[in-house]
Amino acid sequence: xxxxxxxxxxxxxxxxxxxxxxxxxxxxxxxxxxxxxxxxxxxxxxxxxxxxxxxxxxxxxxxxxxxxxxxxxxxxxxxxxxxxxxxxxxxxxxxxxxxxxxxxxxxxxxxxxxxxxxxxxxxxxxxxxxxxxxxxxxxxxxxxxxxxxxxxxxxxxxxxxxxxxxxxxxxxxxxxxxxxxxxxxxxxxxxxxxxxxxxxxxxxxxxxxxxxxxxxx
Amino acid sequence: xxxxxxxxxxxxxxxxxxxxxxxxxxxxxxxxxxxxxxxxxxxxxxxxxxxxxxxxxxxxxxxxxxxxxxxxxxxxxxxxxxxxxxxxxxxxxxxxxxxxxxxxxxxxxxxxxxxxxxxxxxxxxxxxxxxxxxxxxxxxxxxxxxxxxxxxxxxxxxxxxxxxxxxxxxxxxxxxxxxxxxxxxxxxxxxxxxxxxxxxxxxxxxxxxxxxxxxxx
Numbered sequence: 001x002x003x004x005x006x007x008x009x010x011x012x013x014x015x016x017x018x019x020x021x022x023x024x025x026x027x028x029x030x031x032x033x034x035x036x037x038x039x040x041x042x043x044x045x046x047x048x049x050x051x052x053x054x055x056x057x058x059x060x061x062x063x064x065x066x067x068x069x070x071x072x073x074x075x076x077x078x079x080x081x082x083x084x085x086x087x088x089x090x091x092x093x094x095x096x097x098x099x100x101x102x103x104x105x106x107x108x109x110x111x112x113x114x115x116x117x118x119x120x121x122x123x124x125x126x127x128x129x130x131x132x133x134x135x136x137x138x139x140x141x142x143x144x145x146x147x148x149x150x151x152x153x154x155x156x157x158x159x160x161x162x163x164x165x166x167x168x169x170x171x172x173x174x175x176x177x178x179x180x181x182x183x184x185x186x187x188x189x190x191x192x193x194x195x196x197x198x199x200x201x202x203x204x205x206x207x208x209x210x211x212x213x214x215x216x217x
Numbered sequence: 218x219x220x221x222x223x224x225x226x227x228x229x230x231x232x233x234x235x236x237x238x239x240x241x242x243x244x245x246x247x248x249x250x251x252x253x254x255x256x257x258x259x260x261x262x263x264x265x266x267x268x269x270x271x272x273x274x275x276x277x278x279x280x281x282x283x284x285x286x287x288x289x290x291x292x293x294x295x296x297x298x299x300x301x302x303x304x305x306x307x308x309x310x311x312x313x314x315x316x317x318x319x320x321x322x323x324x325x326x327x328x329x330x331x332x333x334x335x336x337x338x339x340x341x342x343x344x345x346x347x348x349x350x351x352x353x354x355x356x357x358x359x360x361x362x363x364x365x366x367x368x369x370x371x372x373x374x375x376x377x378x379x380x381x382x383x384x385x386x387x388x389x390x391x392x393x394x395x396x397x398x399x400x401x402x403x404x405x406x407x408x409x410x411x412x413x414x415x416x417x418x419x420x421x422x423x424x425x426x427x428x429x430x431x432x433x434x
Contacts, residue, residue: 009419012417012419013414045423048421173394177389196229202226203229203266206262
């Protein structure tokens, strides 16, 4: 299984039109050609007007075959031509979910409206396996205690290597700050921090707001 | 007046030490020689573990003289010995305040509680002065309707120029999202965006939390 995470930087003045076009025609065309949308978001920190969307594929070959089939569809060609000029830059990476990631081929069930956070940790080469092992044994129970809603945890297959991508979901950003602050005295978190800060070179965090057609709401 | 805006990338496992040592051993030496610290923050979005600090100077001459004065103090030489162990990248840029910017044009308000700060950097396609004039005329009156103030508005004088930097102080991150929603629904804001929107090529934002020794809270 492989997850294709795509980030498109949209023209600030045309971002709303692009999202409406995807909602009204792009999504149905993708489904017609077997693509499975996991989540679709707009960035709220970092570079704004970035559309971040995740797709699940059984394997890279399925991704390749289905995308080729889609690209030959005249309706798809017309859709892409209509959106030209709205997209300034495109980026994608292929990620593999860890066995304990709630997000696999389908997104985990969520209730109500939430705000998402994507954290990207870059490791010293060779340090990633230890992090993932500790996450399974220590972070999963610590997250439960803390009330964190883990959506997915991935390693990168194609893109910048030695990275872990973590998707979290929050009811609100004030609650996020409160829950984070409450982990300060938790032994599990203390233990994780002590081990991980020696492994991690860089940490990044971005806030994502789901679009109206995102399966993850 | 100008602001020297500095960003230091700390090692994740050295942040705590840095935030203990710097206000004790470094900052007092700088202040003894007339350096005027406006605000000192840690990033909470984008690349984490970054210290962001704003320093006020009358101009480049004042900055040079002040920095020369504290750099030649033996106490400073003693302090900076620990730096290579704490951070690995430093970035600095000059920000020039517009006449309607609170920061850089006189004393800052005093806040009892800690707020959350946001630094928004926009790349402007055409005419930073034109963008600023339109902002003053059409955006400032609308911004009076929301509770939290924009406290800094600058043009960027070094590095990637043709940029404006807006600095906001929010009571909380949820208050920020609520204010954005309110602006998004305001016809006067739409009228402003119609004028200035086409000038904006790219928008980037980062969220920051003041540290305990920051004058801006």
